[in-house]
Amino acid sequence: MWWIYALLSAAFAALTAIFAKIGIKGVNSDLATAVRTVVILFIAWAIVIARGNGKDLATLTKENYLFLILSGIATGLSWVFYFKALSLGDVSKVAPIDKLSVAFAIILAAIFLREVITIKIAIGAALIIGGSLVLIL
Numbered sequence: 001m002w003w004i005y006a007l008l009s010a011a012f013a014a015l016t017a018i019f020a021k022i023g024i025k026g027v028n029s030d031l032a033t034a035v036r037t038v039v040i041l042f043i044a045w046a047i048v049i050a051r052g053n054g055k056d057l058a059t060l061t062k063e064n065y066l067f068l069i070l071s072g073i074a075t076g077l078s079w080v081f082y083f084k085a086l087s088l089g090d091v092s093k094v095a096p097i098d099k100l101s102v103a104f105a106i107i108l109a110a111i112f113l114r115e116v117i118t119i120k121i122a123i124g125a126a127l128i129i130g131g132s133l134v135l136i137l
Helices: 002-023 029-050 054-059 062-088 091-098 100-112 119-136
Strands: none
Touching: 002 029, 002 062, 002 091, 029 062, 062 091, 091 100, 091 119, 100 119
């Protein structure tokens, strides 16, 4: 079931790139990122409220908060740089290079989470890196 959500994530990420490229035309990329973030904030809280998960807020630990805040900072910076890249480059080049995050995540998961990198995962990561290098060069 996880892979269905992952495919939906990929599909919406693709739409994000297209909509963002159109939406930032003639607009400062930082302002565009801020507008997008407000929309995401409302959607995320609407989902939490609709599903009745707001009561779980009290169960978060200091560690949960710390790493969720760090994740939020990383997400925000990722979006700022992504929108800046989209404002300067083609979606067909920016989006695939942005997906180097997959290879980076694999490497970081092995280092920090002790996840095992199988030969299949290593080959997939190498192909992603290779494809991104082709687009960069």
